[in-house]
Amino acid sequence: MVTLAEVAQHAGVSASTVSYVLSGKRSISPTTRQRVEESIRQLGYHPNAGARALASSRSNIVALMIPLRTDMYVPVMMEIAIAVATAARTHGYDVLLLTGEEGPDAVRRVTGSGLADAMIVMDVELDDERLPLLRGTDRPSVLIGLPADPSGLTCVDLDFRATGALCVEHLASLGHRDLAVIGEAPGVYERHTGFAERTLEGLRGRARELGVRLLHRPCEGGYDAMALTLARIFDERPGTSGFVVQNEAAVEPLLALLRQQGRAVPEDVSVVAICPEQVAVQASVRLTSVAIPAQEMGRRAVEQLVAKLDGRGSDEVVLLAPELTVRASSGPAPQV
């Protein structure tokens, strides 16, 4: 391994000069700079990460905690993770991947050891047990998701409450009076996952305001679960004509089952999905949907984090405004 000292010798300057060329923290004459850069190139020098971290107490690594479960929301998570990694690199950071498995211990380990300078936390529960730790440490952190009490924390998320409201508005404005929500798997609600609960609040709140009826049913993905759920819904509310789906694994089953039952989309029932753009476009019916802007969320999270690391930026909640795109799955409510 080539060291700083070797580069310095090769370029005929002192080690500190090379260091300053690299960091730009002091001014260097153009000739010296060039000489050093040439030596670096020739020798194929790469600064040693450990030494750098030790001396500067900055690792240039941000940790990303992703959920361990692969039972929900996988493509979104993946997209966020990739966006985070990509965005972090453009700011000179690498990304350490932590699974939720270790839970709060991971936070302790990473902040305690100085392995990472900061962290991004996904899959936030309303009353997440990691929050006190994050508040208590001096390492910056950003949540992707919104807990019940975001005070003292920086959060980036889609405004799921507004998302829910928007879906109801859309369907109500088309004349639908009986709506059903196909939600995430029951476990997601049991864990009090922020986004799921907030969506529900938004849905229910606006439904109440607009005087439309709303049924919420959690649903595991897949055909069998969906069939059961759907049967129950139509038993309880035969007049249901509008669906909001927030569960990727339920989208296609729902469409297939409706078709199978002779209910035309959008003539007999309308469907609005909350899902990544791609899912909405590739479904068997092009879905009216509110997109989950995974890339944007990842990117914004990194930007917030970098701002904090640079001493700029403060605790702040960034809620991305939902956008509803009308496609082929929603239309006027059928005349009774």
Place this chain on the structure above:
Amino acid sequence: MVTLAEVAQHAGVSASTVSYVLSGKRSISPTTRQRVEESIRQLGYHPNAGARALASSRSNIVALMIPLRTDMYVPVMMEIAIAVATAARTHGYDVLLLTGEEGPDAVRRVTGSGLADAMIVMDVELDDERLPLLRGTDRPSVLIGLPADPSGLTCVDLDFRATGALCVEHLASLGHRDLAVIGEAPGVYERHTGFAERTLEGLRGRARELGVRLLHRPCEGGYDAMALTLARIFDERPGTSGFVVQNEAAVEPLLALLRQQGRAVPEDVSVVAICPEQVAVQASVRLTSVAIPAQEMGRRAVEQLVAKLDGRGSDEVVLLAPELTVRASSGPAPQV
């Protein structure tokens, strides 16, 4: 931050003793060990990662290169990534997430800086440009995937050639003589992604041996693309009665389109999928499939890597044997 020296002082021993307690590299008397451990606990000591890396030239980090694209295979990638992260932790390693974006440069950067002790590379192309670098460095690496020439490399992968063969065998044994393969998106083949090409070889080879006809059509996911592809297939080979699908995004569209065309599964056409178990089980028809053992692959890759890091283990190609599970989507060929 609490340091080793503070722990040593608190416990009334020297710093090196504390270090040896932590690493276990020299024997320590039970009483001393307990005293030190107690001090560590009381002070909430966490070893500094940078200092450790510098002194030991081991970072206890493995890098994981995942593809940047989210156009294919996402859940599998995610599952592998999580399995890798989880398995790595059980061996005391953390995982650094690299996207394919940087390409070979990422390999140089990470190995050059000592940021990671080793790396796992996913989404391997047959003639991947990262391979020479991996061969040339002394840092251990493991590929998840199989390049054209695996010499000097350690690889872990599902035996996709055998997988292809297995699918053909299954359909041929049911009497199907005209098979069609719905492949990954064209781009995947253009990049000469290892698994896709090998599957194809396996399919074609066994088809030739068994004297059945085989059509291969790459296909983007989604309904529209699938509809076009399917129409073409039935135009060219109206007698096609067996399908092999290797594209998660095409599975559901295919089933829906077949249904729509009045072709019953499995009475009129049989479908075999190469996909994660979950997809096969949750599809509208429970699919006969060869599972992609994502978790297993991730775990095995880590095991190989750790073995190499420990000086055990050698260059080796680990091919997991495919297993075909018969479900409801395949049956005897229709009588002509």
Place this chain on the structure above:
DNA sequence: ACCCACTGTCGAAGCGCTTCGACGCAGTAT
């Protein structure tokens, strides 16, 4: 009784980098 091997502990020397203060040398203001 003596030597040897072993066990448990310590001190010190780095690992490769960052960063602080110092210093020489212009250039500018007095």
Place this chain on the structure above:
DNA sequence: ATACTGCGTCGAAGCGCTTCGACAGTGGGT
């Protein structure tokens, strides 16, 4: 001339840990 201010460079002091060799103390073999 003198004093001052930058600028560009250097030397040295760590950052917190691992690890090597040294060294007491202990016990077993002869």
